[in-house]
Amino acid sequence: MFKSFLLLLLITFSQTAFSQIEQEINPPGYIKSISFQGQARESQLPILQLGQALILEFDALNGDEDDFYYKIEHFDYDWTPSQLMQSEFLSGIDNQRLKNYENSFNTYQIYSHYNLRIPNEQTRGLKVSGNYMIKIYNDLDELMFSRKFMIQENLANVGVSIKRARNVKEIDNMQTVDIIINSGNMQFNNPTQTVKTLIIQNNNLNTAIYNVPPQYTMGNELIYKYTNETLFEGGNEYFYFENKDIRGATSAIQFIELHELYSNYLFTNIPRFNKPYTYNPDINGAFLITALDTEKPAIEADYAWMHFSLLMDELPENQSVYVYGNFNNYVIEDATKMTFNSQRGVYEVPVILKQGFYNYKYVVVDNKTGALNESFISGSFWQTENDYKVLVYYRDLGARYDRIIGFGEGNSNTITN
Incomplete structure (x- = not known):
């Protein structure tokens, strides 16, 4: 009995120790115009409120009316697989064929346009907040591409304001993000360890800032007013x-x-x-x-x-x-x-x-x-207009996954010194 317990503990530790950070897979050359969006119909990084519908669209330019299938996985803050079983985060089943597609009409380039909406008859919805990834496979079970998305619960209020860099050396070309998180009716336990933030500029996860802890606490508010930790290049208009x-x-x-x-x-x-x-x-x-x-x-x-x-x-x-x-x-x-x-x-x-x-x-x-x-x-200029999004993750003591409890947005068109 004791040996079995040790074996189970070793397997669990090995799975945790060797969990790899999940990366998005880029599509082959014939798959184009991937538009991954929420109810707002944005062709951007989807950040949905729990219960909202998710829509994925893309084109296959080979004209073969291929069969594609989708799978959904849940991840922790650092994009390692969460401990949840599929039945704990997904209502219904995945690994289903994309049934909704139409062929192009009156175009020089022949293509098939695919449309996936969740919830649907097979996948009735997603139960919990956090990081997700949807993976698209062909009928040979080969991974074609994958995309990240997030679901948040809107339990905490997140104030976001954009400032010029406080560092004088960077004041002409950098922007810094100030954050105030109000826990509302929630009680944060040990927030320096249990609360994490993700700051995204212009929906680009490649340049996002991770793992910035609260600078200090004031009542039920967490304050982030750093000099260097939340700096972004202002860049230039596209x-x-x-x-x-x-x-x-x-x-x-x-x-x-x-x-x-x-x-x-x-x-x-x-x-x-x-x-x-x-x-x-x-x-x-x-x-x-x-x-x-x-x-x-x-x-x-x-x-x-x-x-x-x-x-x-x-x-x-x-x-x-x-x-x-x-x-x-x-x-x-x-x-x-x-x-x-x-x-x-x-x-x-x-x-x-x-x-x-x-x-x-x-x-x-x-x-x-x-x-x-x-x-x-x-070039990079402090005046450049940029969108910023802040996600607040929380894992209470003893919890098994990272929830997203708050979401805030800011724009540098109201930037102040």
Whole structure:
């Protein structure tokens, strides 16, 4: 009996010790326009209130009407698997086929548009708050892609305000996030250990700030007013283009060609790191699928080759330039890697995208370390308008998973010194 107990303890410890942090898997080249959204119909990182519906949409450009299946998993704050069994966080069953899909209509690019809504007949809902990931498989049980999302309970009030950096050296190019968490009717036990925060700029988890403890406590409030721990680069406003009329030039599109698909050539952009800050309204890296003279843009919007170009001297061999934005989940991949055209003196790359309104920027990546520099080309300014979201996680003493008990938002358009 004692040996069995020791064996069980060893297995449990081994599973805990070797739990790996879960990373999102990028889709293959023929899966495009992944739009993962909540009831607000945002094409952004979904942060839902417990009980709200979740919607996942994407296109498969192979024209084969493939069968896809979905699975849902629950994770702790650090994106390691939680201890909960599936029946504890999911009502119903997953590993079901995506039944709702339509084929494109009147487009040069043939594709199938898939739509998954949760709850549905098989998956009736998600029971608890926390970190989740949805995984999409093909009929051979091969993982096609995965996406993170969060569910929160809205039990604590989260105040978010954006300030200029308190560090004088960074005051011209950084923004800091101040947070006040009011526990309301909840009683935080040992909040420095049980309360964790996640601070997200422009829905980009790659640059999010984790593991910032409360600076001090005042009554039932947790106060975060750090000098360095909650600093973000202000960055710059995103470039944008709109091609809802795929055959018409706009203020961003210089000219158009038609081969097998339309090619839209954007006006060449220039670096702005050495230019004064200029306000230019954007949607903070997001994208929106839209097309003129269509009733259902989801299946009637076409795909086009968008030709990006950047007027800049060639960088050393150990550095590369990429197009960057929410259109591909802020991923650094070969499809968005730019090549230097020595005859024109520009970096350029064609990217196939669905008609719509897109934000994008150019970033530099160190080929050896993988370090990403968002401000090398765009510059970084304290005045830049950015969205911020703060999630508050809580695991009470003896609890088995990390709950998300609060959610707050702030925008730097009201930034103060």
